[in-house]
Amino acid sequence: MRLCTLTVDGREDVGIAVDGGIVRLGVLAELTGTTLGPTLLDVVVGDQLGSIRAALADPEARAKALLSAEPAFAPIYRHPPKLWGVGLNFRGHAADLDVEQPVGTPGSYLRPSSCVIGHGDEIVLPVQSERVTAEAELGVVIGRTCRDVAPEDAPSVIFGYTTILDMTAEDAIRVNPRYIPWSKAFDTFCSLGPWVVTPDEVGDLSSIRITTVVNGETIATNQVSAMMRDPYWQVAHFSGGMTLDAGSVLSTGTPGAGVIQDGDVVEAVVEGIGTLRNTVRRADR
Structure with a gap:
């Protein structure tokens, strides 16, 4: 899996590279009724990859969560523990x-x-x-x-x-x-x-x-x-x-x-x- 942090409308969200573009994790979580993220550091610390893969398996939610603009990347996260x-x-x-x-x-x-x-x-x-x-x-x-x-x-x-x-x-x-x-x-x-x-x-x-x-x-x-x-x-x-x-x-x-x-x-x-x-x-x- 390839993950990033994006800035969308002044707020940061996690992005996931898929065929066809980048899925916004915040939108995917809302559409699938799951608690994911909200930051990439949360994804890492919370061992969320399995849950993300499960959410991505919903084709309708995945399509709706695709980023519609060119990505504006942020640091993967701003406060690494070390x-x-x-x-x-x-x-x-x-x-x-x-x-x-x-x-x-x-x-x-x-x-x-x-x-x-x-x-x-x-x-x-x-x-x-x-x-x-x-x-x-x-x-x-x-x-x-x-x-x-x-x-x-x-x-x-x-x-x-x-x-x-x-x-x-x-x-x-x-x-x-x-x-x-x-x-x-x-x-x-x-x-x-x-x-x-x-x-x-x-x-x-x-x-x-x-x-x-x-x-x-x-x-x-x-x-x-x-x-x-x-x-x-x-x-x-x-x-x-x-x-x-x-x-x-x-x-x-x-x-x-x-x-x-x-x-x-x-x-x-x-x-x-x-x-x-x-x-x-x-x-x-």
Whole structure:
């Protein structure tokens, strides 16, 4: 199943991709007399996929719930319970920063939900940084609250996968790597969406290609198989001794970052998952 969050008449609703378009979950729930959503986070936390499939089986309700306009995407949701970022998980990205590749485990950081935006929103370059980079990443959406998950059991707690654009005030971490949490936490510095795709539609996870694109130019591209630590390992690592709440998102690392400037268009392309696009604007001083 492919799910998204839409903005319709100033309100957000969950969208479900079907043959012929996108079904609005709020309308489908009303027509079928079911309690679904109302947000995509509720769908994840409430394990609602089975109920959604049952509601979609009503052909009349499904047809009436189809979105009648072009979709206006919002972030998959605005307040992930945890938003983990993974750094230097592809060897080429260490070269971007002129640093040594970590040995054993990649870098990591938590970031606030205030940095979340969605497809089509503006990335605002803060006055505190003169060099901001953007990087495409595969996102893992946790579907069940868990702790101490073994790598081989990670698929059982994953709801689905999404596309992420991760921004960094790179000049800050070149001064001191300990500034990473600050350099990642500016408003608009994490774009999520537009789709969450359930694992049954993904196929071979290791073959998925992740590509960073700036103004139509491919900056970096590589497959999940080239990661130092794969997504299942990451779920195990970050759940070790720490609860991962349902709805948490892991951003699993980038093949490479591109410098972005005022007026740029930046994209994250994750094969089979989606294309996430944002424009760039310099903040008013």
